[in-house]
Amino acid sequence: MEMIKVKDLHKNYGAKQVLKGIEFQAKEGEIIGIIGRNGVGKSTFLEILMLLKKYKDGDVQLFGKDIQNLSITDEKVMKKKISAVLQPTQFYKKLRVKELLELFAKYYQCSENVAEVIENFELEEQLKTFFDNLSGGWKQRVSLAIAFLSRPKLVILDEPTTGLDPHMKEVLWDNIRGYSERYQTTVILSTHSMEEVELYCDKVMLIEDGQSVFFDTPQNILATGYENMNQFYLQNTKKGGK
Amino acid sequence: MLMTQLKMDLKMFFRETFYIISIIIPPVSYLLMGQMYGDLTYAGGLSYAQLYTPTFIILISFVTILFSFGFDQVSNRSNGTEKRIQLSPVSSSLLLVSGILKATIITGLGFVFITTLGVFVYDLQVTPVQMFLSFLGLILLDAVMLLLSSAIYSIFKSEKSALGMSIVLFQVVLLTGGFTIPLAVAPKVLQVIGHVNPMNYVNQFYTHIWNGTLAFSGEQLNGWIYLAVLSVLAYAFIIFQGKRKK
Numbered sequence: 001m002e003m004i005k006v007k008d009l010h011k012n013y014g015a016k017q018v019l020k021g022i023e024f025q026a027k028e029g030e031i032i033g034i035i036g037r038n039g040v041g042k043s044t045f046l047e048i049l050m051l052l053k054k055y056k057d058g059d060v061q062l063f064g065k066d067i068q069n070l071s072i073t074d075e076k077v078m079k080k081k082i083s084a085v086l087q088p089t090q091f092y093k094k095l096r097v098k099e100l101l102e103l104f105a106k107y108y109q110c111s112e113n114v115a116e117v118i119e120n121f122e123l124e125e126q127l128k129t130f131f132d133n134l135s136g137g138w139k140q141r142v143s144l145a146i147a148f149l150s151r152p153k154l155v156i157l158d159e160p161t162t163g164l165d166p167h168m169k170e171v172l173w174d175n176i177r178g179y180s181e182r183y184q185t186t187v188i189l190s191t192h193s194m195e196e197v198e199l200y201c202d203k204v205m206l207i208e209d210g211q212s213v214f215f216d217t218p219q220n221i222l223a224t225g226y227e228n229m230n231q232f233y234l235q236n237t238k239k240g241g242k
Numbered sequence: 243m244l245m246t247q248l249k250m251d252l253k254m255f256f257r258e259t260f261y262i263i264s265i266i267i268p269p270v271s272y273l274l275m276g277q278m279y280g281d282l283t284y285a286g287g288l289s290y291a292q293l294y295t296p297t298f299i300i301l302i303s304f305v306t307i308l309f310s311f312g313f314d315q316v317s318n319r320s321n322g323t324e325k326r327i328q329l330s331p332v333s334s335s336l337l338l339v340s341g342i343l344k345a346t347i348i349t350g351l352g353f354v355f356i357t358t359l360g361v362f363v364y365d366l367q368v369t370p371v372q373m374f375l376s377f378l379g380l381i382l383l384d385a386v387m388l389l390l391s392s393a394i395y396s397i398f399k400s401e402k403s404a405l406g407m408s409i410v411l412f413q414v415v416l417l418t419g420g421f422t423i424p425l426a427v428a429p430k431v432l433q434v435i436g437h438v439n440p441m442n443y444v445n446q447f448y449t450h451i452w453n454g455t456l457a458f459s460g461e462q463l464n465g466w467i468y469l470a471v472l473s474v475l476a477y478a479f480i481i482f483q484g485k486r487k488k
Contacts, residue, residue: 050329051329052325052328052329076331076333077331079329079330079331080331082329083329083330084326084329086322086325086326087322088321088322089322090321090322090323090326091323091326092250092254092318092323093254093321094253094254094257094258095250095253095254099250099253102246103246103247103250104330106243106246106247107243107330107331107332108330108331109331
């Protein structure tokens with residue numbers, strides 16, 4: 001089942017054109033990586049899918065509905081199906097982990113799922129810790145637990161494992177894949193880790209200069225002769241940042 | 243949902259040492275100033291307690307709204323919390339109502355605290371009707387301060403610049419809002435700034451409400467119109483800023 005369909009998406013910030021034609025589709029349960037240099041429009045694209053930003057031209061369909069002119073009620077219904085981990089990972093500093101889970105469970109009206117995510121993400125030892133006092137890895141883990149708390153149909157992750165040690169990365173990926181398989185959640189993530197794209201993503205989209213220049217499975221891309229995704233990335237992006 | 247949000251908002255407020263200090267300082271200043279100027283009679287024949295009890299209630303409200311409402315907004319915006327909340331299905335009006343209720347509860351505590359000090363330390367005479375009307379007046383003026391605070395802090399993206407603005411605003415309001423010395427005896431330059439400082443009018447109105455001398459004519463009417471116009475402009479600016487960010 002198709003969850004997301006994006007056609008010829010354009011977005012401007014004032015006179016600056018950030019997205020100049022994005023084509024994208026995602027099906028139920030797929031894990032899709034969005035790659036590209038800093039400043040090419042990855043975050044803007046994800047923020048449009050999160051209903052945080054409007055766009056200029058093009059067509060974006062989420063769960064079969066055009067998102068440009070949603071009513072307040074439709075937007076609220078859609079937001080219940082979407083969740084995210086943003087960069088930087090922050091929540092209310094002066095709330096404890098348990099309190100944050102309870103608060104977001106109220107937002108998404110899913111209080112019955114709190115015990116399950118505490119168990120699945122092994123959060124017991126940190127439940128009384130203030131969010132601000134958690135380490136970077138634990139903050140990501142709690143954020144991910146909150147993202148999956150409502151069993152969303154779509155989860156958007158903005159560089160979810162940046163700066164984490166390999167053990168914590170594995171823990172997070174186990175959870176991402178586990179939840180995606182169990183609840184057929186579509187996961188879209190932006191990342192600079194080509195290793196993760198190769199290991200965990202069903203598909204990958206490369207954005208270059210505001211356009212989607214590649215959109216395929218890592219296997220198909222590698223079958224065209226690249227040694228690994230890192231080589232593919234380096235050969236298809238301009239040297240240096242914006 | 244509203245009760246959960248309000249409970250969390252209050253927990254966050256009372257866990258922040260800086261906010262606690264900021265609501266303790268005004269009552270301490272009220273007592274200290276009373277020791278120095280408690281025997282004087284002020285304009286309109288008002289005693290120290292009649293003039294400064296409402297003034298210090300407004301000061302607590304101002305500090306609470308400035309820091310725990312305005313500055314907190316910038317803090318949540320700069321660290322990404324605001325964006326994470328925006329993409330959840332909670333309505334912004336529910337968050338706003340919770341913020342208003344939080345401010346009302348905390349300023350209400352300030353109201354009770356300062357009034358109790360006034361009654362027991364400075365022999366302040368109050369009636370239940372006066373208390374009720376004064377509390378309603380405080381809620382109305384809280385709404386004005388919330389609008390102005392939200393509009394001002396909607397400009398800032400970083401905590402540092404917002405903190406700088408908070409310090410400047412606090413000093414200006416303290417010196418030109420009638421919170422330390424009456425504006426009539428302040429230097430000319432402070433009097434000029436005081437005439438455009440909305441907190442000066444908020445303070446004056448609340449003193450009138452408290453002492454039963456509120457009027458909708460003459461200078462008071464001009465002041466009310468000024469506050470109403472600023473509130474409408476602030477509301478329009480908040481809406482504009484919200485749309486601009488998309």
